Amino acid sequence: MSSYVVGVDGSAPSKAALEWALERSESRRRHPLRLVHVLDDEAGLAGPDIQLQAEREGRRLLAERLEEARQLYPDLELSSTVLHGSMPWELSHAAGPPDMLVLGTHRSSSSDGRVLGSRSVQVASITPATLAVIPDRRRNPAGPVVVGVGMREPAGPAVVWAAHEAAATKLPLLLVHGMGSAERRAGAPHPELAAINLSEAKKLALEIEPGATVSTRLSPDGAAQALLAAAYEASTLVVGPSRTFGTGASPIGTVTQSVLLNTHCPVLVTRYSAGA
Numbered sequence: 001m002s003s004y005v006v007g008v009d010g011s012a013p014s015k016a017a018l019e020w021a022l023e024r025s026e027s028r029r030r031h032p033l034r035l036v037h038v039l040d041d042e043a044g045l046a047g048p049d050i051q052l053q054a055e056r057e058g059r060r061l062l063a064e065r066l067e068e069a070r071q072l073y074p075d076l077e078l079s080s081t082v083l084h085g086s087m088p089w090e091l092s093h094a095a096g097p098p099d100m101l102v103l104g105t106h107r108s109s110s111s112d113g114r115v116l117g118s119r120s121v122q123v124a125s126i127t128p129a130t131l132a133v134i135p136d137r138r139r140n141p142a143g144p145v146v147v148g149v150g151m152r153e154p155a156g157p158a159v160v161w162a163a164h165e166a167a168a169t170k171l172p173l174l175l176v177h178g179m180g181s182a183e184r185r186a187g188a189p190h191p192e193l194a195a196i197n198l199s200e201a202k203k204l205a206l207e208i209e210p211g212a213t214v215s216t217r218l219s220p221d222g223a224a225q226a227l228l229a230a231a232y233e234a235s236t237l238v239v240g241p242s243r244t245f246g247t248g249a250s251p252i253g254t255v256t257q258s259v260l261l262n263t264h265c266p267v268l269v270t271r272y273s274a275g276a
Contacts, residue, residue: 002031002032002096002098002099003031003032003033003034003095003098003099003100004021004024004025004031004032004033004034004099004100004102005033005034005036005094005095005099005100005101005102005129006018006021006033006034006035006036006101006102006103007036007037007038007091007094007101007102007103007104008035008036008037008061008062008065008080009037009038009061010061011104011106011136012104012106012136013103013104013105013106013134013135013136014103014104015065015104015136016104016134016135016136016137017102017103017104017132017134018035018065018069018102018104020102020132020134020266021033021100021102021132022069022072022073022076025073025076026073026075026076027168028168030075030076030077032076032077032078032079033069033076033077033078033079034078034079034080034081034094035062035065035066035069035078035079035080035081036080036081036082036083036090036091036094037058037059037061037062037080037081037082037083038082038083038084038085038087038090038091039051039054039055039058039082039083039084040085040086040087041084041085041086055082058082059082062080062081062082063080065080066078066079066080081094087119088119088122088123088126089126091103091119091123091127092122092123092126092127092128092129093126093127093128095127095128095129096128096129097128097129097271098129099129099130100129100130100131100132101123101127101129101130101131101132102131102132102134103119103120103123103131103132103133103134104133104134104135104136105120105133105134105135105136105260105263106135106136120133120260120261121252121257121260121261124252124256124257124260124269125252128271129271130161130268130269130270130271131268131269132266132267132268132269133260133263133266133267133269134266135263135264135265135266139232139264139265140232140233140234140235140265141235142171142235143171143233143234143235143265144166144171144172144173144174144215144233144234144235145162145165145166145169145171145172145173145174145234145235145236145238146162146174146176146227146230146231146233146234146236146237146238147159147161147162147173147174147175147176147201147237147238147239148176148177148178148223148226148227148237148238148239148240148255149175149176149177149197149198149201149216150177150197150223150240151177151193151194151197156240157240157241157270157271158238158239158240158270159175159201159204159205159240160204160208160270161238161240161268161270162175162205162236162238163204163205163208163209163212164208164209165236165238165268166205166209166212166213166214167208167209167211167212169235169236171235172212172213172214172215173205173209173212173213173214173215174214174215174216174217174230174234175198175201175202175205175214175215175216175217176216176217176219176226176227176230177194177197177198177216177217177218177219177223177226178219178220178221178222178223178224178225178226178227179191179194179218179219179220179221179222180221180222180223180225191218194218195218198216198218199216201216202214202216217230223255224254224255224258224259227239227255227259228258228259228262228263228264231259231263231264231265231267232264232265234264234265235265235266236265236266236267236268237259237263237265237266237267237268238267238268238270239255239256239259239267239268239269239270240269240270241269241270241271252269256269
């Protein structure tokens with residue numbers, strides 16, 4: 001991984017996202033970290049004075065957050081950028097494939113400062129980077145790293161990322177597969193195949209991190225419900241890209257969308273088979 005890119009908008013969720021990224025960078029390999037604030041082009045429609053004021057406030061916010069971060073983490077390489085344009089688009093492309101883009105989220109639709117949280121699904125659909133979505137209240141930071149295991153790609157990028165994540169945090173790894181009534185109606189001997197897929201995913205995780213504590217869970221619920229239930233006890237939830245990623249379709253499916261809109265813990269939406 002190259003660097004962390006953190007969306008900053010002054011809200012409690014974006015502050016939680018910055019704190020998460022700073023802690024992570026400090027405890028890992030001290031990757032560079034860049035704070036990004038997006039000024040939406042629509043601000044200019046209110047007139048040049050409003051636009052100038054918005055830019056001044058954005059730069060002041062970044063300067064304050066940057067100074068706070070430098071006081072707490074003087075050894076990290078920190079920088080900041082103000083971008084202009086559509087917020088989801090600019091955030092999505094502020095980070096490249098080797099980076100991790102970090103955004104805050106708030107599940108309550110009545111909360112103030114939820115600009116970034118309301119954009120997480122849009123950003124996940126178009127960013128080329130691995131995406132971390134951080135809720136403003138982390139329920140169980142000492143819980144297991146949870147990863148979803150699918151039917152078609154049981155040992156894909158998400159399992160690789162989750163294994164590295166569990167090893168780096170010294171936390172157990174929980175592999176979850178939700179059967180779901182729709183999948184059971186598809187006709188295949190689903191429980192047997194799901195158990196085989198979980199076993200293959202566990203084998204891969206142990207090959208990557210031989211000392212990891214790995215367990216599996218086969219849930220009768222659908223994939224999204226199973227993952228969200230596991231998220232209550234998780235420190236981090238890892239989901240992979242859609243199998244259609246790279247063909248012009250959205251890189252996230254309905255499961256990832258549901259997880260992002262209802263997350264109880266930090267969620268990593270992976271892109272490549274490497275953790276950091």
